[in-house]
Amino acid sequence: MRMTLDTTDKRILGALQRAGRMSNADLSDAVNLSPSACHRRVQRLEKDGYIKDYVALLDARKMGVPTTVFVEITLQAQADEVLDAFEKAVARIPDVLECHLMAGTADYLLKVVAENTDDFARIHRQYLARLPGVAQMQSSFALRTVFKTTALPV
Structure with a gap:
């Protein structure tokens, strides 16, 4: 069963898509939540499969495959x-x-x-x-x- 995403969940997902290495403190500031509440939400989003993984996006040109x-x-x-x-x-x-x-x-x-x-x-x-x-x-x-x-x- 798919959980319903509220506005805060969507702000968290949007922020993490832009900067996945953002610290929890910076993320909680960006979405206007306490650090502990933000951390719990991120853990739930991970557990429920909305966040699949965290990766580094490489530059194809610098990697020699432009x-x-x-x-x-x-x-x-x-x-x-x-x-x-x-x-x-x-x-x-x-x-x-x-x-x-x-x-x-x-x-x-x-x-x-x-x-x-x-x-x-x-x-x-x-x-x-x-x-x-x-x-x-x-x-x-x-x-x-x-x-x-x-x-x-x-």
């Missing part, structure tokens, strides 16, 4: 064993950041990072071309990221 490629994949069949085999194999590719099962013309949409086009050619040859059950693949290179966020609306 090229983003979106790959649409169409499978040969929609049988459960084909989907399962594909999903298990794609989850093992280190350069794939996201894999989404789609409705529409493609079955899956992958978000892949690479150093450059030559590196993507290596990823394609070494990993993507070997994925099980693939009938068709189309890759689109992002020229520039106009907007990007990990923050969900609260």
Whole structure:
């Protein structure tokens, strides 16, 4: 059963999405709660699964993978064993950041990072071309990221 989020819970979640390393004292000031009440609410939000994890978001350019490629994949069949085999194999590719099962013309949409086009050619040859059950693949290179966020609306 999903708990109801009140305005204070939403302010806590919004603040933590912007600055996940914020201390409890700073968070309690930001949402106008006592530190102990704020800590209890954060613990409840974690326990109830609203807060999944705390991570560091790395700069792709500084990490040497500034090229983003979106790959649409169409499978040969929609049988459960084909989907399962594909999903298990794609989850093992280190350069794939996201894999989404789609409705529409493609079955899956992958978000892949690479150093450059030559590196993507290596990823394609070494990993993507070997994925099980693939009938068709189309890759689109992002020229520039106009907007990007990990923050969900609260």
